[in-house]
Amino acid sequence: MNLTKILAISGKPGLYELKVQTRTGFVAESLIDGKKITVNLKSNVSLLSEISIYTYEGEKPLTEVMQQIAVKENKGQAISHKEDNATLSAYFKQILPDYDEERVYPSDIKKVLSWYNTLQAKGLVTDLAPAAEEPKEEAPVAAEKPKKAPATKKAKAKKEE
Structure with a gap:
């Protein structure tokens, strides 16, 4: 497990592990006593990884x-x-x-x-502990010509004048 699923919930003591996401929020399990709670989307929640x-x-x-x-x-x-x-x-x-x-x-x-x-x-x-970094192979990148942004209405109006 890493810190991406560990939560600190405002107003609740201790840390929680994210278990399941629901339509109205999510279910989290306390790391202290193992009790599961439902957390509303309006609650102030912080991921430790963030x-x-x-x-x-x-x-x-x-x-x-x-x-x-x-x-x-x-x-x-x-x-x-x-x-x-x-x-x-x-x-x-x-x-x-x-x-x-x-x-x-x-x-x-x-x-x-x-x-x-x-x-x-x-x-x-x-x-x-950080995972041992493996050397990444770099894929050759094909050079692309920058594309022109489409003209806006203001730019078209100026050209017509």
Whole structure:
């Protein structure tokens, strides 16, 4: 499993795994207690694979941050998200030295560590490791002539004048 099916649902504690999509929303299973819930399309839902952490150079995907935590902790539990803010910031600085301290709040760090520990407890941290990249063969690309865009009504009117 990868983070593409792991959800954070606003107003609900913990993480959920996407199970089935329905007409009116979807069914998700809690990673904490295994209970299934139905989620309305109007609910605020975030896929963990779509979340990024602000750095001074741009944004770093949450998957990469979780991989760095897994490497540092040897795929074991990270520090508790209940530590004081100074400890959490110092720990996160070791994981991601260039994170933007003005835009990444202590509450964000707590969420990341809580999510990591939840995934680790379920044995899903091993699945976070990047797959070995295979060299891709590049297919020869035929050179195409750029096509002209169709003339708009304004352009046609100017030609007629």
